[in-house]
Amino acid sequence: MNLPADMRRGLGLIGAGRVILTQDEDGIRITTVDHALKRIRALAAPFAKGRASIVDEFLAERRAAASREDEEDLDGGHD
DSSP states (O other): OOOOHHHHHHHTOOSSOOEEEEEETTEEEEEEHHHHHHHHHHHHHHHHTTOOOHHHHHHHHHHHHHHHHHHHHHTTTOO
16 A cells, blocks of 8 residues: 555655554554554553563573573582
8 A cells, every 4th residue: 555655754654664554433544563562562561560571581580490400410410
């Protein structure tokens, strides 16, 4: 779909930008992917307050497990 240049500039689209089209009772809405992601993050933010990134938590857990395994290997697997 081709959008007029002034609309593209208004949306902050450069080159072949990606947009999301949604239809409701009022018509069709055009949203940039970046704007949609910002909105999703804003909606999710209250649920993540005070928490680290789940990816960061996962990586920290995996590193701790690997460290424990390394220690067990060095000890010869004995308690």
